[in-house]
Amino acid sequence: MEKECLAELNVKIVESCLVPPCLPSPKPTLYLSNLDNQPAVRMVINAFLVYEACENVLADPAKTIQEALSKVLVYYYPVAGRLRKKEDGKLQLECTGEGVLFVEAIVDNSLSVLGDLNQIKPSFKQLFFWFPSNTAIEDVHPMVLQVNRFTCGGFVVAVSFHHIIFDGQGVGNFLKNLGEMARGHVKPSIEPIWERDILKPSNVLVQDLKLIEEKIESTSHSWKPPIHEESIQMSLTFDYETIKYMKQRITQECMDICTTFEIVAALVWRARIKALKIPHTQSAKFFFATNVRGSFNPPLPNGYYGNGFIFACAQATVHDVMNQPLSYIVNIIKKTKMSLNNKYLRSTIDMDQFPSDIFSNQANMLLSDWRWLGFNEVDFGLGSPVNICPMHWNENGINISNAFFFLHPPKGKVDGFKMITWMPLQKFQLFEMEVEAIVNKYIANDFQN
CATH class of the missing domain: 3.30.559.10 (Chloramphenicol acetyltransferase-like domain)
Incomplete structure (x- = not known):
């Protein structure tokens, strides 16, 4: 960094x-x-x-x-x-x-x-x-x-x-x-x-079994984080050459095409859990904002500016996230994305059942990809911005160290993308070390082959 x-x-x-x-x-x-x-x-x-x-x-x-x-x-x-x-x-x-x-x-x-x-x-x-x-x-x-x-x-x-x-x-x-x-x-x-x-919800309630299971899932044993831990806003930058090496390797493991988002999301999920020392007995949820405008039948119209996304939820035990191959985590993310069809989305809207525990449990993680939202194309007459960034300032001890954003890097910088997150400084340093260790493992294996 x-x-x-x-x-x-x-x-x-x-x-x-x-x-x-x-x-x-x-x-x-x-x-x-x-x-x-x-x-x-x-x-x-x-x-x-x-x-x-x-x-x-x-x-x-x-x-x-x-x-x-x-x-x-x-x-x-x-x-x-x-x-x-x-x-x-x-x-x-x-x-x-x-x-x-x-x-x-x-x-x-x-x-x-x-x-x-x-x-x-x-x-x-x-x-x-x-x-x-x-x-x-x-x-x-x-x-x-x-x-x-x-x-x-x-x-x-x-x-x-x-x-x-x-x-x-x-x-x-x-x-x-x-x-x-x-x-x-x-x-x-x-x-x-x-x-x-x-x-608007339909008159005929379409219930998806998975939604019902998520609704009744018990969270009584959830591990709670310290509530007054001071977080700071920090970032890491990933260059595309590094991601290319990892993508080649993990694509071979998955025997399927993998996106940059899936690779880095899996990498961040594992590194964060290890850095924060979340107990292996916990169930970890990875929420990621997914544009579903085109998943409805018919799709939402061009120009629609309301919420046309959903927080998809990939879930695994902390033990599996830590010990299974990274390709295992990638496949969980891929399957979660594929489940967001019109029936699932309409069921979600009809039942009005949305995740409410995203920020309540530090075993959970939230990721939002801002690279394709259009912020980098906003031109007031001087061309596009040289940099964009979200801004959160920690107040009253609120801890949002489970949130991550993907962004384009500043103009003229490394050809890759940037990740913003909020963590206590020492934990961010551990997180950065874990990311580097995972990346180095895949690059080293690639060069050995």
């Missing part, structure tokens, strides 16, 4: 305001699907996009993006509304037209202070607007944008979005459309579609 010497940020808020659609918009109350209401998406996701200064530098990127925001909200008018709770506890969206919270800030540093974002310092939190942790969900805006201008002429666009309204691909398309408006487009190239009614 590359070490970086990062300075503290000095961020000053210039202005904050609500940006409504620039044209009058409808004011209905809109249905949110069971996929939108699943427990694991009741959270705000934060990410920032980094743009270097160039010859075509925007004179005022904040003003350009603010004006573009008012235009794109004409098509995304629900995003200018507010979430509301129903009597049954489910959420719906009231189209109030109030607007998206927009913040302009200046930073008394150059972009070099951020490094490659392999490590995140507490002062980086200033790049975002944060609601207090006890804010009612009705008062949390579906989206907040903060444009941070640096002394070098570069800027950072920090976006906070409520996962109930968007999934990753949905917000990626929103940001790409926002960029198009900033570049002078009259309308989005892919018009957004709300239509959450497509995923």
Whole structure:
């Protein structure tokens, strides 16, 4: 892992305001699907996009993006509304037209202070607007944008979005459309579609045996982690040459084609369990966000920006994850992906049974692949961002050391991909050693052959 010497940020808020659609918009109350209401998406996701200064530098990127925001909200008018709770506890969206919270800030540093974002310092939190942790969900805006201008002429666009309204691909398309408006487009190239009614539960309950088994599975003996362990945001970078060697070897073991995602996911699952010394008697669950837009019959329409993903759950004993060949873990992941057909998905929606224990047990692991969500294609007139990164800051002792994200590396860096995670420093160092040991084993075996 590359070490970086990062300075503290000095961020000053210039202005904050609500940006409504620039044209009058409808004011209905809109249905949110069971996929939108699943427990694991009741959270705000934060990410920032980094743009270097160039010859075509925007004179005022904040003003350009603010004006573009008012235009794109004409098509995304629900995003200018507010979430509301129903009597049954489910959420719906009231189209109030109030607007998206927009913040302009200046930073008394150059972009070099951020490094490659392999490590995140507490002062980086200033790049975002944060609601207090006890804010009612009705008062949390579906989206907040903060444009941070640096002394070098570069800027950072920090976006906070409520996962109930968007999934990753949905917000990626929103940001790409926002960029198009900033570049002078009259309308989005892919018009957004709300239509959450497509995923309403059917009248005839279709029950999948596997779902029922998961529902009644006992978790009374789950191992609980320390609850006040301080986690930090760190990263590893995998180069494609290394992955190629491992893929060749594991493909031979599996006698099947394996994807880069499956290989690295299996590698990370094993390394994490060993680094955290999770007891071998435990059952380990590996949740991974899977785009299922095309798995429905018919597929969800192009432009749909609601939650069109599901947390697939691969499961094995810790003993098997640690002792079986890596190809064994890859096959578990492959079979889990293959099970996500239309019947399974409709059963999940009809029964309204979604995993609620993802973050409650440290034997569990969550992985989300951000490489294909479109963040790297967001162009406000200066080209694509040189770097993107999620941002979480640990508050009140909350431990999210079971979450991992795959990202593209910064522009001009190694040809591979980057993995972000949150762990206590000592455990991250153990995790890094375990990853290196597994990789070296496969590369050494490849060279010996």
